[in-house]
Structures are given as structure tokens and as C-alpha cells.
Amino acid sequence: MTISQQDALKGSGLYDTMRRDIVFGRLPAGGKLLLNDLRNRYGVSISTIRECLSRLVAEGFVKSEGHRGFHVSPVTPEGLQDVAELRILLEGHALKRSLEAGDTQWEARIVAAHHKLHRMEQKMAAGDYAVRETWKQGDWEFHQSLISACGSSELMFLHGTVFDKYLRYQMRVLTFRGETAAAEHRQLLKAALERDADTAERILRRHIEGGVNHALENWQD
Amino acid sequence: MTISQQDALKGSGLYDTMRRDIVFGRLPAGGKLLLNDLRNRYGVSISTIRECLSRLVAEGFVKSEGHRGFHVSPVTPEGLQDVAELRILLEGHALKRSLEAGDTQWEARIVAAHHKLHRMEQKMAAGDYAVRETWKQGDWEFHQSLISACGSSELMFLHGTVFDKYLRYQMRVLTFRGETAAAEHRQLLKAALERDADTAERILRRHIEGGVNHALENWQD
DNA sequence: ATGATTATAAAAATCGATTATCGTGCAATT
DNA sequence: AATTGCACGATAATCGATTTTTATAATCAT
Numbered sequence: 190m191t192i193s194q195q196d197a198l199k200g201s202g203l204y205d206t207m208r209r210d211i212v213f214g215r216l217p218a219g220g221k222l223l224l225n226d227l228r229n230r231y232g233v234s235i236s237t238i239r240e241c242l243s244r245l246v247a248e249g250f251v252k253s254e255g256h257r258g259f260h261v262s263p264v265t266p267e268g269l270q271d272v273a274e275l276r277i278l279l280e281g282h283a284l285k286r287s288l289e290a291g292d293t294q295w296e297a298r299i300v301a302a303h304h305k306l307h308r309m310e311q312k313m314a315a316g317d318y319a320v321r322e323t324w325k326q327g328d329w330e331f332h333q334s335l336i337s338a339c340g341s342s343e344l345m346f347l348h349g350t351v352f353d354k355y356l357r358y359q360m361r362v363l364t365f366r367g368e369t370a371a372a373e374h375r376q377l378l379k380a381a382l383e384r385d386a387d388t389a390e391r392i393l394r395r396h397i398e399g400g401v402n403h404a405l406e407n408w409q410d
Numbered sequence: 411m412t413i414s415q416q417d418a419l420k421g422s423g424l425y426d427t428m429r430r431d432i433v434f435g436r437l438p439a440g441g442k443l444l445l446n447d448l449r450n451r452y453g454v455s456i457s458t459i460r461e462c463l464s465r466l467v468a469e470g471f472v473k474s475e476g477h478r479g480f481h482v483s484p485v486t487p488e489g490l491q492d493v494a495e496l497r498i499l500l501e502g503h504a505l506k507r508s509l510e511a512g513d514t515q516w517e518a519r520i521v522a523a524h525h526k527l528h529r530m531e532q533k534m535a536a537g538d539y540a541v542r543e544t545w546k547q548g549d550w551e552f553h554q555s556l557i558s559a560c561g562s563s564e565l566m567f568l569h570g571t572v573f574d575k576y577l578r579y580q581m582r583v584l585t586f587r588g589e590t591a592a593a594e595h596r597q598l599l600k601a602a603l604e605r606d607a608d609t610a611e612r613i614l615r616r617h618i619e620g621g622v623n624h625a626l627e628n629w630q631d
Numbered sequence: 632a633t634g635a636t637t638a639t640a641a642a643a644a645t646c647g648a649t650t651a652t653c654g655t656g657c658a659a660t661t
Numbered sequence: 662a663a664t665t666g667c668a669c670g671a672t673a674a675t676c677g678a679t680t681t682t683t684a685t686a687a688t689c690a691t
Contacts, residue, residue, distance in 0.1 A: 200477075223672080224674095236645065240460055243461045246465065247464075258673060351564075456644090457645095
């Protein structure tokens with residue numbers, strides 16, 4: 190018996206879907222979130238929607254104001270700077286720890302993750318914009334793999350959330366920055382395998398700040 | 411017309427109460443959270459309880475396992491180390507930024523916050539254990555005030571949560587470490603006012619690691 | 632007696648409906 | 662004409678009940 194599409198969107202499945210919808214802009218930044226609309230859109234009851242929204246509020250993807258409902262967190266240039274600095278802080282620290290502690294299995298993980306990402310980057314470069322989300326998924330997984338030997342689950346978890354907040358800003362930019370980013374990913378992998386923490390951190394900072402500038406230059410509300 | 415005590419525990423009021431109950435151990439670490447019990451305990455419906463739990467899950471105070479319910483996040487020595495390192499990273503960074511950017515109003519805030527904290531520390535030293543929670547509230551507010559000029563609301567928010575996770579470990583320790591901590595708070599205030607970032611960060615690290623060691627030495631499950 | 636299978640009870644997850652709150656437009660008063 | 666108060670519609674927040682899932686106990690077969 191197959192699971193119907195309706196049932197697939199319950200519980201944590203709904204949460205994943207809504208978080209994605211926010212990160213990838215299908216629920217527009219700053220937009221009002223009507224409970225009835227969401228109920229229709231996702232085909233679940235108000236209670237289930239609210240449960241999900243509570244989680245997203247706690248993570249900062251959604252804002253709630255007293256008894257006046259919910260809306261997607263707005264995007265601002267300052268917010269981008271803020272989240273980017275936080276990502277540099279968390280990922281930079283975790284990266285250092287990971288390079289110190291990573292074993293051969295970790296090396297295998299980052300090589301594998303980079304390979305998957307690289308394939309997506311090639312498709313994007315070839316103009317196949319359909320893989321946009323898979324591409325960014327690969328991006329996420331590569332960066333997570335890099336820090337996966339840092340030894341702190343708290344840090345990994347926080348980084349995952351902050352990365353998605355950063356990603357939301359990147360997804361708003363229509364022009365492509367893939368070539369530069371791809372080169373930085375290669376350099377990052379190389380530095381990681383060579384356990385060159387200083388270089389890795391420098392590239393990471395450049396990588397993130399490059400994304401910030403690209404987003405600011407092509408800003409549109 | 412007065413607001414009844416029942417109604418006071420709705421919405422975000424319930425959230426504050428439950429988070430406090432976890433941090434201060436009234437909902438014991440690792441304990442199972444029965445929805446019916448919680449409904450009776452807080453006098454609200456299941457839906458409201460679940461909404462609140464979702465938020466606490468997102469923040470990491472509560473764990474949820476598939477369709478098998480909720481339990482308070484367990485405490486482990488590794489978890490303490492983990493959360494302490496994260497606090498040093500976040501608070502240390504924010505502190506540096508705050509010392510760079512803080513104006514006179516910020517100075518007034520940290521002096522005021524330290525004064526309130528100091529009063530509580532005196533009461534604790536005099537044996538008035540009834541102020542335990544107010545004391546730790548003052549602790550929280552002092553550290554938040556120190557970093558309040560860092561310019562990043564994301565960072566402040568994350569620190570607030572991480573601080574509470576750290577605090578939960580401290581509240582489990584019955585023996586008193588007040589004198590040492592109070593001295594460190596004084597040094598921290600002094601270094602902050604003198605804009606001596608290196609000293610401030612060194613004291614902060616000692617302050618946090620001191621708490622970790624104290625908790626580990628007096629560990630009890 | 633032991634392992635597998637089915638009934639039963641307990642708990643979680645979801646839903647539809649009710650209640651409380653908020654925002655808006657209309658009317659009344661100055 | 663402007664401002665205040667009131668009523669109505671819309672939306673959010675909460676609840677009690679239903680459905681689904683999981684855990685436990687009992688039965689049956691080997």
C-alpha cells in the first residue's frame with residue numbers, strides 16, 4: 190500500500206516542507222501567513238499548522254506577534270550581514286576543530302560530498318536551472334561534512350539553521366555566481382585535506398563574504 | 411478585572427513557565443513528558459501543550475522521538491562540555507564586539523545589571539537560598555547586558571538560549587560557588603568598562619570553565 | 632516452556648468546532 | 662468635519678473529541 194501524498198505532509202514532513210518553502214522563497218519573505226490559507230495549502234488542520242509554525246518561530250524563520258498571527262521573517266541587508274557573520278563564526282570555529290580531529294572516514298565523507306556538489310555545479314553551469322534546489326542541498330551537505338568531525342552536535346545543529354538562513358538570502362538572487370563558488374569549494378576541499386586550517390578559514394570567509402556582496406549588489410525587494 | 415492565574419499560563423506565558431521548569435529542574439532532565447500529565451499540570455489543552463513543546467524541541471530543551479512522545483533533554487558530562495564551549499565561542503565573540511562598540515548608555519546598562527546581580531549574590535552569600543532563581547536571572551541579565559552592544563540580534567538570541575542550557579547544568583549542583591563567581595563578575599565588569607577585551611575574554615573563559623569543573627566535580631545523576 | 636500472533640489498553644497525533652481577540656467601517660455626537 | 666464609540670466580520674487561539682499509532686498483555690501453536 191502506498192502512502193498518499195496527503196499523509197506524507199504530516200508531522201516532521203510538514204515541518205521540512207514549510208522550512209524549505211521559506212528558504213526557497215515559495216513563502217515570500219515578510220509575507221503574512223494566514224492559518225486558513227496554510228491549512229488549505231498543506232492539507233492539514235490548524236493545530237498541525239500551528240505546531241509547525243511554533244517550531245519555525247523558535248528557529249527564527251517565522252515571526253509571531255501576540256494575537257495578531259504569523260508572518261515569514263522579513264529580509265534586510267542588515268539581517269544578511271548579521272547571519273553571514275554568525276555563519277563565519279560558527280563554521281569557522283567548527284572547521285578548525287574538524288581539521289584537527291578528522292579521520293580517514295571524515296576525509297572520505299568530504300570527498301564524496303564534494304563530488305556530489307561538483308556534479309550539481311556542472312549542471313548549473315550548463316544552464317540546467319532545474320537542479321537549483323538539489324545544488325543548494327549539495328552545498329549544504331558539503332559544508333556540513335566539512336565540519337562533521339568538530340565533535341559538537343550543538344554546533345552542527347546551530348550551523349545547519351544558520352546556513353539555511355544565509356541560504357534564503359542567496360536564493361533571492363537570480364544571477365549566477367556558480368563559477369566563483371565552485372572554485373572556492375575546490376580550494377576548501379584541498380585545504381581541508383591538507384589540514385591547512387588558516388587557509389581553509391580564509392577561503393571560507395571569502396566564500397561567505399563573496400555571497401553577501403553578490404546578494405547586496407543584486408538586491409531587490 | 412484581574413486576570414485569573416489559569417489564563418496567565420496561555421500562549422507565551424506557558425512557554426516561559428515550561429522553559430523555566432526545565433532549566434530549574436522542576437521537570438527533571440531525561441524525564442518522560444506525558445501529554446495528559448502536562449495538561450493537568452498547566453491547566454491547558456493538549457494542543458496548547460504540544461505547541462509549546464514544539465518550540466522547546468526546536469531549541470533543544472526537549473527531545474521528540476517519532477510517534478513515541480516527548481522527554482526532557484538528558485544531561486551528560488559531554489553535553490555540558492559541548493554547551494560550555496559554545497557559550498565561550500558566542501559570548502566571547504559578542505563581548506569583543508560589544509567592547510568595541512559600546513557607548514555610555516551601554517556602560518550604564520552593565521553597571522546597573524551588575525548592581526542588581528551583586529545584591530542577589532550578597533543575599534545568596536548570607537544564606538538566603540530563596541533568591542536562587544532571581545540570582546540566576548540577574549546572572550543572565552548581566553551577561554546579556556555585557557554583550558548588548560555587539561550589534562547582532564541573532565547572536566544575542568542564540569546566546570540567550572545557550573546560556574539557559576548551561577544554566578540547567580549549574581542548577582543541578584547543590585554546593586555553592588557564589589564567592590568565586592561574584593569575584594569574576596566584578597573583574598568582568600571592570601575589564602569591560604576599561605575596554606580591555608583580552609582580559610575580559612580570559613576572565614569569561616575562566617568563569618565558564620570554572621562552572622563546568624564545579625559541576626563535573628559535584629556530578630550526580 | 633518459548634516464541635509468535637492477536638487482542639487490549641494507553642498514549643500520541645490530528646481534526647472540527649468553539650471561544651477569544653483584533654481590525655475595520657459605520658454611526659452618532661460634538 | 663473630525664473624533665469617539667460601537668458593532669460586525671475576520672482571524673487567531675483554544676478546546677474536547679476522534680483517529681492513529683505504539684506499548685502491553687493474553688492467547689495460541691510449536
